[in-house]
Amino acid sequence: MGRVFVAGSINMDVVATADRHPRIGETVAGHAVLYFPGGKGANQAVAAAKLGAPTTLIGRVGRDAFGGQLQTFLAAQGVDLGFVRETPQAHTGTAIITIANADNTIVVIPGANGLVGAADVEAPSLANGDIAVSQFEIPLSAITAFFKRARSAGATTILNPAPAIEFDPAMLDLVDILILNETELGLLTKTGLDDTDDDARFIAAVRSLPAGRRKIICVTLGKRGVLTLVNDAPLITPGRSVKAVDTTGAGDCFVGAVAAQLAAGKSIGDALNYANGAASISVQRMGAAPSMPTAAEVEAIISASGPGEGRHP
Numbered sequence: 423m424g425r426v427f428v429a430g431s432i433n434m435d436v437v438a439t440a441d442r443h444p445r446i447g448e449t450v451a452g453h454a455v456l457y458f459p460g461g462k463g464a465n466q467a468v469a470a471a472k473l474g475a476p477t478t479l480i481g482r483v484g485r486d487a488f489g490g491q492l493q494t495f496l497a498a499q500g501v502d503l504g505f506v507r508e509t510p511q512a513h514t515g516t517a518i519i520t521i522a523n524a525d526n527t528i529v530v531i532p533g534a535n536g537l538v539g540a541a542d543v544e545a546p547s548l549a550n551g552d553i554a555v556s557q558f559e560i561p562l563s564a565i566t567a568f569f570k571r572a573r574s575a576g577a578t579t580i581l582n583p584a585p586a587i588e589f590d591p592a593m594l595d596l597v598d599i600l601i602l603n604e605t606e607l608g609l610l611t612k613t614g615l616d617d618t619d620d621d622a623r624f625i626a627a628v629r630s631l632p633a634g635r636r637k638i639i640c641v642t643l644g645k646r647g648v649l650t651l652v653n654d655a656p657l658i659t660p661g662r663s664v665k666a667v668d669t670t671g672a673g674d675c676f677v678g679a680v681a682a683q684l685a686a687g688k689s690i691g692d693a694l695n696y697a698n699g700a701a702s703i704s705v706q707r708m709g710a711a712p713s714m715p716t717a718a719e720v721e722a723i724i725s726a727s728g729p730g731e732g733r734h735p
Contacts, residue, residue: 424551424685426470426678427577429480429543429568430463431535431559432496432506433515434488435670435710442522452520458709459495461515461535462557462584465671469678469714470555471500473700475685478502480543480568481560482534484514489534495711505546509534515559524666524705530585535560543568550576553681557582557674562589569596578684582677583610591632599638599690600631601677607641617643624649625656638690640680642673648694659694662702662727671710676701678714699724 440452459468463481471477479501483489485508492514497503515535520527538560544567548554554572556565556579569579573596581597583589586606594600604624608615611627628639628651640650647661679700683693700720707713 423476423687424553424577425549426467426475426477426553426555426681426685427480427546427548427572428463428467428470428477428678428681429538429554429556429560429564430466431461431515431530431532431557432464432479432481432483432492433461433517433530433535433559434458434492435460435517435519437519437521437670437709440520440522443520443525443527456708458712459492460517460671460710462559462582462674464492464496464501465674465710465714466555466557466582466678466681467501468496468499468711469675469700469704470682470685472714472716473679473682473720474717475553475682476502477682478505478546480505480538480546482507482509482512482538482542484508484512484534485510486514488514488516499711499714505542507542509537512537519670521668521670524669526668526670528670530559532559538564540564540567544571548572548575548577551685552577553580553685554578555580555582555677555681557584557677558587558589559585562593566593566596569593580677580681582673584673594632594637597637599640599680601640601642601673601680603642603673617646621649621656621658625651629654640694642676644669648676648698650690650694652690657691657694659698662698662723664702664706666705668708668713669705671713672701672705674710675704675714679720696720696724
């Protein structure tokens with residue numbers, strides 16, 4: 423079995439719940455304030471670890487109360503923290519999240535995450551069969567160094583270009599699997615996209631990406647499912663109908679599940695079906711990292727409702 427290495431952010435999520443999101447300049451009354459471990463890197467690492475993959479997280483936290491609490495939580499989930507460094511000159515990353523009607527708005531303050539560098543990501547020893555995962559909540563230079571190291575070791579690289587920001591498309595040359603939503607795909611292709619657009623529009627956008635026809639590219643579309651191009655052939659993996667409570671971290675759950683399945687030697691089709699099931703469980707729970715399901719939970723819903731196999735459009 424391969425291992426999963428995640429280079430990414432580690433945050434404390436400060437969550438406010440309310441009946442609706444405030445308009446600009448408006449104050450609304452909330453119901454509760456909650457504290458959840460989060461950060462896209464930590465979320466993806468927890469998802470992979472709880473689904474049975476040996477998982478190492480690479481990143482930084484501050485030498486503060488949040489940093490200590492996050493490390494305790496991550497260790498309890500089975501995540502290897504040997505390459506997580508405490509950074510006294512910066513606070514632990516923090517996300518301010520408002521949740522209303524299961525939808526969220528998020529403001530992220532990077533803190534120590536912004537200090538992750540090449541030395542951090544080049545320290546672990548990767549090997550052929552391992553999976554290297556990253557996202558855009560640490561510096562792009564660190565991600566590039568991480569993927570170069572992974573490629574030289576024969577590991578498979580997965581990029582989740584979120585949150586959506588401008589970046590040098592040359593980075594995609596280092597990516598084997600790209601997992602993104604319609605907003606991120608729209609920014610990358612400079613195309614206005616909506617999750618209600620028809621399949622053909624998404625397929626055309628993916629094929630316009632640099633080297634898009636030579637990668638596995640997965641476009642996550644929420645409850646609608648996932649559209650994937652594998653060897654330029656489109657595959658639709660249908661979503662699962664559930665009552666969402668909190669969608670924070672659902673995309674990270676999907677990414678971590680795909681990584682865990684590929685590390686276990688599964689095919690990309692099987693990995694997508696499994697990841698869809700995992701994400702459908704996560705949205706039924708509050709919080710990001712704490713909402714990640716176990717392998718037993720995912721296998722139970724797949725056994726009960728079937729694998730939800732993909733189809734070609």
